[in-house]
Amino acid sequence: xxxxxxxxxxxxxxxxxxxxxxxxxxxxxxxxxxxxxxxxxxxxxxxxxxxxxxxxxxxxxxxxxxxxxxxxxxxxxxxxxxxxx
Ligand SMILES: [Zn+2]
Numbered sequence: 001x002x003x004x005x006x007x008x009x010x011x012x013x014x015x016x017x018x019x020x021x022x023x024x025x026x027x028x029x030x031x032x033x034x035x036x037x038x039x040x041x042x043x044x045x046x047x048x049x050x051x052x053x054x055x056x057x058x059x060x061x062x063x064x065x066x067x068x069x070x071x072x073x074x075x076x077x078x079x080x081x082x083x084x085x
Contacts, residue, residue, distance in 0.1 A: 022036045024042075024048045025048045027040075027048065027053055028043065028047045028049035028053070029049055029053035029054070030050065032050075039051035039052065041054055
């Protein structure tokens with residue numbers, strides 16, 4: 001009796017990788033698309049930005065520590081008062 005073995009289609013590495021990488025959105029600063037394999041931050045305004053871009057912005061230096069604390073838990077929940085821009 002011929003039992004047919006159903007073979008799962010081989011996943012190519014490229015495809016598996018492509019599925020894992022998602023687009024987060026355009027960077028707040030450089031407007032380039034951010035993917036989740038990069039270092040990025042998400043502001044209280046739900047705008048994503050490259051971590052490097054945020055670092056370059058002098059105005060963000062003060063809130064960076066605050067932001068990092070929040071990023072540790074990857075929570076988007078932030079106090080609006082700390083983000084007056
Ligand atoms: Zn950027």
